[in-house]
Amino acid sequence: MAPSKQDEKKARLDRNRLRAYQARQTVHDHRRKRRVRDNWIAGVLVVLVAVGVSFAQVFYFAEGPGSPEASTTPTPTASASQYSKPDASLAENREWTGQMTINDIPLNITLDGAAAPQGVSNMIYLSQEGFYAGLSCHRLTTTEGFGVLQCGDPNGDGTGGPGYSWGPIENAPQDDFYPAGTIAMARQGNNGESMGSQFFIVYEDTTIPSDQAGGYTVLGTVTSGLDELKKAVVDEGTADGSADGPPAVETVINGITVE
Secondary structure: OOOOOOOOOOHHHHHHHHHHHHHHHHHHHHHHHHHHHHHHHHHHHHHHHHHHHHHHHHHHHHOOOOOOOOOOOOOOOOOOOOOOOOHHHHOOEEEEEEEEOOEEEEEEEEEEEOHHHHHHHHHHHHHOOOOOOOOOOOOOOOOOOOEEEEEOEEOOOOOOOOOEEEEOOOOOOOOOOOOOOEEEEEOOOOOOOOOOOOEEEEEEEOOOOOOOOEEOOOOEEEEOOHHHHHHHHHHOOOOOOOOOEEEEOOEEEEEEEEO
């Protein structure tokens, strides 16, 4: 018996509903697969970014603040947002005297505000703000003819700063020679605009070759106390016995005062 028109209509509606259902399922499956793909891509990107950040930090520390490519990253720290680069006029175009105390050893210092106005202003500003108090000296080099102690990183590993960076390089020696007692700014290799808070104290006559950016900003000089610092910190070497690494003796800046 031939199907009635009502049966044909019902069959046609059923076919349409089936096709609609199949279409919805296709769209659903496509969206689900796309979500899985997008989540996978996002996860890969997160891993790559994390690896990139880690590599950057290792690179800057391995390159070595206070070495021929003395470095400090401009990476802000959580506690550094309250600081901002001071005006170079703060140095007043004059010599400043004061005291830097490390491991309770007083180091008398002079800073040349005329030769390095921005650098000295930066040291004055951060000292007056109490930024340096309690920070470690995270790096010591002990190679003959290359002796520096680097300090002033709030992260304690060579990657930190005050939340800003500055330049250009000031008062760098033309002959790349830094006599014992020199206080100079650390920076990234080949980047004269990357100075922040990290500085290094030269404890024995040292030659640091200039790079593409030039030399290193000399702030001033330790006028007394250097021998005591060498006996207490430098003579103990590095923590791992290498010629370049964290001091074996925990080394901390008690404070810096200038006037």
